[in-house]
Amino acid sequence: MALQSDMTALFSVFGMSLLAISWIYRKKNIEIFAYLGWLSSGFSFFLMSFQYLEMSDYILTILCALCLPLSVGMVLWERKNDDDTKDARYWARGTVAFAGGPYLLVAYIPWLSVLAIWFVASQSALFLQFATGTDINIGTTFVNTSSGQYTWNDWDGNKFFFTDFQGDYPFQAELLLADGSSIGINFVLACTALQSMVLFIGAISVLNLSWKKRIKVLFLIVPFIHIMNVFRNAGLIWMHMTYTEWSFFGLSVFEFGHTYIARFVSLFAMFIIALVMFDLLPQMHKNIMTLTRQFRKNHQS
Numbered sequence: 001m002a003l004q005s006d007m008t009a010l011f012s013v014f015g016m017s018l019l020a021i022s023w024i025y026r027k028k029n030i031e032i033f034a035y036l037g038w039l040s041s042g043f044s045f046f047l048m049s050f051q052y053l054e055m056s057d058y059i060l061t062i063l064c065a066l067c068l069p070l071s072v073g074m075v076l077w078e079r080k081n082d083d084d085t086k087d088a089r090y091w092a093r094g095t096v097a098f099a100g101g102p103y104l105l106v107a108y109i110p111w112l113s114v115l116a117i118w119f120v121a122s123q124s125a126l127f128l129q130f131a132t133g134t135d136i137n138i139g140t141t142f143v144n145t146s147s148g149q150y151t152w153n154d155w156d157g158n159k160f161f162f163t164d165f166q167g168d169y170p171f172q173a174e175l176l177l178a179d180g181s182s183i184g185i186n187f188v189l190a191c192t193a194l195q196s197m198v199l200f201i202g203a204i205s206v207l208n209l210s211w212k213k214r215i216k217v218l219f220l221i222v223p224f225i226h227i228m229n230v231f232r233n234a235g236l237i238w239m240h241m242t243y244t245e246w247s248f249f250g251l252s253v254f255e256f257g258h259t260y261i262a263r264f265v266s267l268f269a270m271f272i273i274a275l276v277m278f279d280l281l282p283q284m285h286k287n288i289m290t291l292t293r294q295f296r297k298n299h300q301s
Contacts, residue, residue: 008047009163012104015040019097026090034093035075041096042071077294088290091206099202106194110159113171113189114141114152121173121187124233132238135178142172183241193229197222207283217280221273228269232262
C-alpha cells in the first residue's frame with residue numbers, strides 16, 4: 001500500500017508537471033511533454049482505482065480506471081496535431097495540470113490538508129450554530145498511517161510532504177458538542193469541496209481570455225461552491241443529530257444523506273454552475289464540445 005501510494009504520487013507529480021510545461025510553452029514544438037504528461041497522469045489515476053476498490057467505492061473505481069484509456073486517447077489526438085482543435089487540446093492540458101496540481105499539493109502536504117479541514121469544519125459548525133443554536137466544536141485531529149493512527153499533535157511524521165497514509169481518509173477531525181461528547185462524525189478532506197473548486201479554477205484560469213474576465217468569474221463561482229458546501233455539511237450534521245433512529249436498508253440518515261442525497265444535490269448544483277459558466281464563458285463550452293466530438297469520432301472509427 002505504501003509503495004502504491006508513493007508510485008501514485010510520483011506519477012501524478014510527474015504527469016501534472018509535464019502537462020503544465022506543455023501548456024506554458026504550447027506555442028513551441030514540445031508535444032512530447034504533453035504525450036508523457038497525459039500517460040503519466042492517466043496511470044496515476046488508474047493506480048488510485050485500486051484504493052477506491054478496497055473502499056468499495058465502485059463508481060470512483062470505474063472512473064479512475066477509465067482515466068488510463070482516456071489518456072491514451074488524448075495522446076492519439078495530440079499526435080494528429082490538428083490546427084482546428086489545438087485550442088481545445090491546450091485547454092485540456094492546462095485544466096488537468098492546474099486543477100490537479102493544487103489538489104496534489106493539498107493532498108500530499110499534511111499541513112495544507114489539515115488547515116483546509118479545520119477551515120471548512122469551523123465554518124460549517126458556525127453556520128449550524130447560527131441556524132439551530134447547536135454549539136459544535138472541532139476536537140482531536142487524527143492521522144492514519146501504515147504504522148497506525150496518531151493524533152495530529154503526537155504524530156512525528158513529515159508534515160510538509162507525506163504519502164504513507166492508510167485507510168479511507170488519512171486526516172480526520174472529530175466534531176464535538178459543547179460538553180465535549182462526540183457527535184459521531186469526523187470531518188475529512190473530501191468534506192471541503194476542494195476537488196470541485198480546483199477543477200473550476202483550473203478550467204477557468206487557462207482559458208484564452210483576459211485575466212480580468214477570468215478573475216471576475218472565479219470570484220463568482222468559487223465562493224458560491226464554498227457556501228453551498230458549508231450549507232451541505234451543516235445539513236448533514238443536523239440530520240445526523242436529529243434523526244438518530246432513522247434507518248433505510250441498514251443505512252443511517254447520515255450515511256444515506258451523504259452517499260446519495262448530497263451527491264445528487266452536488267451534481268445538480270455543478271450542472272447549474274456549468275450552465276452559468278457556459279453563458280459567461282462560451283469559449284469553455286466550445287472547448288468541451290470539441291473534446292466530446294473528438295472522442296465520439298475516435299469511438300466510431
